[in-house]
Amino acid sequence: MPVRVKVPSVLRTHTGGEGQVDGDGTTVREVLEDLETRYPGIRARLVTGDGALHRFVNVYVNDEDVRYLGSLETEVGDGDVVSILPAVAGG
């Protein structure tokens, strides 16, 4: 499934400066693996050695945080938007 991926400024060194790139897959994990084939090194910034999402990285599918859905196994559909953001505090 083709999806749009929004990339935070801190990761744009991997994408040649692009803030939005195309991705493909049926789950968030597959999309990140697909990105890795074109933007080597990006996956390790987001996923730990154990295959879990890095603690300080938030990933959203259509603005919904995947940690409260199916985490990296969250399904994505045609035209979905996957957003990657660093965790920040407010207050």
Place this chain on the structure above:
Amino acid sequence: MRADDILGAVGNTPLVGIQRLSPRPSVRLWAKLEGQNPTGSLKDRIAVAMIEEAERSGDLTPDRTILEPTSGNTGIALALVARRKGYRMLAVLPDNASEERVRLLELYGAEIVSSPADKGTNGAIEVARRLAEDPRYFMPFQYGNPANPRAHYEGTGAEIVRDLPEVTHLVAGLGTGGTLTGAGRRLKEHRPDVVVVAAEPELGDLVYGLRSLDEGFIPPILDESVLDRKLLVSAEDAVRATRELAQREGIFAGISSGAVLHTARRVAEGLDEGDVVCLLADGGWKYLSTRAWTGDLDRAADEVGQTLWW
């Protein structure tokens, strides 16, 4: 309502219907107006709770200065409590905080230390932590202080249960996590099937900065097990909903309240029926200089995106 002094006027905020903004007639939307607190935000609750707890425990003595990293509201609330109780107060504030926040801190007698805008609230926390090594300072540290969620458990959450026993959903902004953790826990004790939803701002690139993904910060008091959903809200959607609150319900609230309303409507669209409480964290006063209510929406959203609205 009568109180011995201004600190006694904290909390017990109104819960008002905002049905004109509900996408479905069978889903009732309610707004809890935290802007009605003395300094205009829900942070008055935690400021009083944290300072009075520190006085009881002996951590805060009259010779110590209160120090806190803050995007504004907590610092302003602590400055009021400090003034009222006779403490000195130092706020560490990112230097893109709105002019109104700086003026309010000064008005209550707080001193201000600036931290770099491009490091956001995380940067203010770093600066404050270094300063706090000096024992003359007492740092309540809202991100790690159990009195923060407790104030929302005993206050905010209990008030919602009292005023709306049939509550099905709570939507609030995610900053320190104190509101969602405390009020959410109280609501789930009342009704285990209450759904707790966090609204999170999509901040501008400037605010995210070039932060390494390894130096992120998750507030220690945030209990993620209380949350059922977390939704990201763009500055544009937040500003649009903030305008609608004013235009259709006559409610003058801050930009994060727009983010909460936007999220609540998204939740409501997926429901057959329910009673959804939107926690509107502050009033609109501190955002007037952003022109969030006037002129072109894109420009307003752009402007808000570059300032600190969370």
